[in-house]
Amino acid sequence: MQLRPSRNAGGRFFAFVEKAGNALPHPAALFGIFGVITLVLSAIGSYFHWHGIHPATGEQVEIVNLLSRDGIHRILLEMVDSYTGFAPLGIVMVAMLGIGIAESSGLIRAAINALLIKAPAKLITFMVVFTGILSNMASDIGYLLIIPLGGVIFHALGRHPIAGISAAFAGVSGGFSANIFIGTIDPLLAGLSTEAAHIIDPDYYVMPTANYYFMAVSTIVITVTATWVSRAWIEPRLGTYKGDVPREEVGQLAPAEKKGLIRALVVFLVWSAIFLIGLIPDNGFFRGDDNTILHTPLLRGFIAVLFLVAGTCGIVYGYTVGTFKKHGDVITGMNSSFKGLTSFLVLVFFAAQFVAWFRWSNLGLLLAVNGASWLQSINIGLKPLVILFILFSAFINMFMGSASAKWAIMGPVFIPIFMLLGYSPELSQAVYRIGDSVTNIISPMMSFFALIIVYYQKYDPKAGVGTLMASMMPYSIAFFIVWTLMMIVWILFGIPLGPEAPLYYTPD
Numbered sequence: 001m002q003l004r005p006s007r008n009a010g011g012r013f014f015a016f017v018e019k020a021g022n023a024l025p026h027p028a029a030l031f032g033i034f035g036v037i038t039l040v041l042s043a044i045g046s047y048f049h050w051h052g053i054h055p056a057t058g059e060q061v062e063i064v065n066l067l068s069r070d071g072i073h074r075i076l077l078e079m080v081d082s083y084t085g086f087a088p089l090g091i092v093m094v095a096m097l098g099i100g101i102a103e104s105s106g107l108i109r110a111a112i113n114a115l116l117i118k119a120p121a122k123l124i125t126f127m128v129v130f131t132g133i134l135s136n137m138a139s140d141i142g143y144l145l146i147i148p149l150g151g152v153i154f155h156a157l158g159r160h161p162i163a164g165i166s167a168a169f170a171g172v173s174g175g176f177s178a179n180i181f182i183g184t185i186d187p188l189l190a191g192l193s194t195e196a197a198h199i200i201d202p203d204y205y206v207m208p209t210a211n212y213y214f215m216a217v218s219t220i221v222i223t224v225t226a227t228w229v230s231r232a233w234i235e236p237r238l239g240t241y242k243g244d245v246p247r248e249e250v251g252q253l254a255p256a257e258k259k260g261l262i263r264a265l266v267v268f269l270v271w272s273a274i275f276l277i278g279l280i281p282d283n284g285f286f287r288g289d290d291n292t293i294l295h296t297p298l299l300r301g302f303i304a305v306l307f308l309v310a311g312t313c314g315i316v317y318g319y320t321v322g323t324f325k326k327h328g329d330v331i332t333g334m335n336s337s338f339k340g341l342t343s344f345l346v347l348v349f350f351a352a353q354f355v356a357w358f359r360w361s362n363l364g365l366l367l368a369v370n371g372a373s374w375l376q377s378i379n380i381g382l383k384p385l386v387i388l389f390i391l392f393s394a395f396i397n398m399f400m401g402s403a404s405a406k407w408a409i410m411g412p413v414f415i416p417i418f419m420l421l422g423y424s425p426e427l428s429q430a431v432y433r434i435g436d437s438v439t440n441i442i443s444p445m446m447s448f449f450a451l452i453i454v455y456y457q458k459y460d461p462k463a464g465v466g467t468l469m470a471s472m473m474p475y476s477i478a479f480f481i482v483w484t485l486m487m488i489v490w491i492l493f494g495i496p497l498g499p500e501a502p503l504y505y506t507p508d
Contacts, residue, residue, distance in 0.1 A: 028343075031350035034409065035357055042361035043067040052369040061366050066357055074360065079353065086352035087191030088404065091208070091303045093341065095184045098307035098314075099137075100337020101330060105318030107264055108135075109145060110257045117252065121157060125167050128153065129226040132171025133219055137183030142172035143448045148455050156247050160238040161459045162471065163230060169452055170226040170475040173440040176403070177433035178218035182208055186215075187303055188404050189429055195355055196411035197425040199365050201507065208302045210426040211433065212498040214490060218483065225482045226475055233474045243459050260320035264313040271309050299499055351408045358412050368416030382423065383488050386431050389414065390484055393435025398443050403436050419505045426501035427491075434487060438479040441472040 025033065045063030052061045065071055083089070102108050119127035128150045135142030147168040154164025176185070187208035197204040253261070275298060278286030286296050298305055314333070318324030324333075358364050380388075393410070400406050410432065418428040440446050449468075456463035456471075496502055 028347045028350045031347070031354045031405075031408070035350065035354040038354060038357045038361055038363060039066050041363055042071070042357075045361070045363065045366075050366060052366050054365075054369055061362055061369055063363060063366060064361050066361055071360075075353075075357070078356070082356040083349050083352045086348055086355070087194050088188045089191075089345075089348050089352070091187040091191055092184055092344070093338070094303050094307050095187060096337040096341060097334050098310035099184065100335075101318075101333045102310040102314035104333030104336050105314040105323050106257070106321060107260070107314045107317040110253060110261055110317070110321075111264075113145075113149075114253055114258075114261060124153060124157060125230050126223060126227045128164060128167050129171035129175070129230075130219070130223045132168045133175040133178050133223060134181065135172055136176055136179050136185070137181045142168075143451065146172055147452065148458075151455060151459065155241065155245070155459070160235060160241040161245070162241075162456055162463070162467075163235045163238050165452070165455050165459075166234055166471045166475070167226060167230045169441055169472065170229070170479075171223070173446060173448070174226070174437060174472075174475050174479050175219070175222045176440055177211075177430075177437040178215050178222045180216045180219050182212065182302060182306065185403060186211070189407055189433070192355075192404060192407050192411050193415060193425045193429045195359075196364075196415040197419065199359055199368065199412060199416045200419045204425065205300075206425050206429065207299055207498070207500060209299055209498045210501040211430045213495065213501075214430050214487075214497045218486065221482060221486055222479060225478050229474050229478050234471060237470075241459065245459050254321075256321045260317040263320050264317040267313045267316050268309065271312070275305075347402075347405065351405070355408060355412060364412040364416060367413055368420055371413070371417045382491060385421075386487055386491070387484060389428070389431045390435040390438075390480070390487075393432050394439040394480065395435075397436050397439045403433075406436065407432060422504055422506075424497075424502050424505040426497045427503050430497050431487065434483045438476055438483060442469060442476050 042063055043065050046065035046068075050063045053059070054061050066075060099108075128146070132142055132146045132150070135146050147165055150164035150168030151161035152164070154167075155161040190206045190208045190210050193206040193210070194204065197206060275286060278284045279296060279298070282291065286298055288296050315324065315330055318329065318333070324330055393406070396406055396410070407429075411429075414432070415425045415428050419425060443449065444465075453464065453468055456467055460467070490497075491503060494503060
């Protein structure tokens with residue numbers, strides 16, 4: 001939808017952002033362009049003998065010409081392998097199979113609805129934001145269910161519905177990098193981080209749970225922050241709702257849905273018991289090769305765990321409520337989860353080629369080596385580096401919406417820089433995710449930006465871009481300040497970001 005921007009300076013700025021963002025090619029084409037640029041730069045860099053000294057090995061790093069005879073042969077021979085071996089591809093597809101079953105059965109919708117309905121009136125803002133954050137694990141359901149439901153619930157309680165929509169939007173989109181559960185974005189970013197880390201260390205592996213501790217604590221911190229912003233800034237500014245939209249009743253769960261949730265919970269508890277039985281004993285079958293819990297295959301094989309748990313819980317719920325009547329319905333649910341992946345599969349092909357070519361050319365390594373040398377020479381320190389990287393990521397997010405697409409570009413540059421300075425890929429990924437999240441709610445490039453305005457216009461036909469920006473900017477500023485301070489405190493105390501996810505990188 002095309003909206004007329006406000007005439008004030010803020011409106012003109014965001015109109016410029018929207019126009020500039022729309023002028024960019026499709027992300028798949030963008031990766032294709034980056035790939036071509038990489039090929040050309042590899043030839044130029046090789047011709048002019050661009051080089052640097054690797055600070056860890058002392059060896060000279062030179063550019064490899066991919067437009068040479070050997071380079072062209074490698075591109076042709078390894079194109080398919082680059083695609084099928086691209087780390088995020090398989091893990092996202094397997095994860096979506098399990099989540100697709102749970103989503104098509106109605107389990108996720110019912111669980112979220114139950115969580116909101118049971119919340120006390122005084123805690124409703126907290127619960128709307130909290131549930132919005134949790135919905136991140138289930139693809140786009142937060143945008144399609146939680147955000148409009150936030151408006152309905154606030155309206156039903158006599159509060160301004162736009163405040164409810166804003167609070168839910170802050171949780172779903174602004175809290176994108178916070179959750180107590182691992183979702184599809186976590187293995188996706190971890191896969192990209194692993195690929196980028198291989199520029200420095202071919203054996204390095206970033207687990208899907210790499211930022212879990214930080215994300216779990218962030219869930220509470222961001223929920224409290226958004227709740228405070230809602231009560232202290234948004235609702236007082238909006239005042240009392242005087243529109244003519246009638247209040248809607250929040251639907252109660254049907255008896256079959258309640259029974260389905262209970263049975264799904266039982267299945268979840270059974271799985272939990274199996275995992276604990278395999279972990280707690282010293283010779284547990286889920287312990288790692290070194291017989292420790294930290295190296296358990298449950299972490300490295302978390303995607304398989306997610307598929308099994310989400311899939312079986314969804315199957316039990318579906319058969320209980322009747323959304324699944326035969327096994328073919330389960331397969332249909334899995335098929336439906338792939339319908340939204342077609343554009344992803346195309347995007348990944350071009351992203352995989354770009355990432356592979358960028359790595360083969362040594363452009364990323366040389367940039368990292370020289371970038372690390374520059375950062376070391378200015379002695380900026382970790383905390384200023386973190387702040388600058390958050391600001392940079394937040395700025396880029398205003399022009400490019402996809403978190404994975406941005407990280408596929410930025411990861412191969414910044415992860416090696418962090419590693420050469422002694423900081424882990426897990427840390428650079430966590431810092432990136434903060435910057436990527438804080439401007440989601442004010443970025444016109446966010447894919448659901450126009451839909452949120454439509455939600456606003458249900459209760460206020462005059463609402464537009466200015467309404468959205470005025471409502472969400474306080475959240476964005478608060479999230480940036482609180483999340484940045486939280487990361488700095490986290491670093492000061494030296495707390496791991498997740499299981500086997502240290503703050504610092506030490507070469508083997």
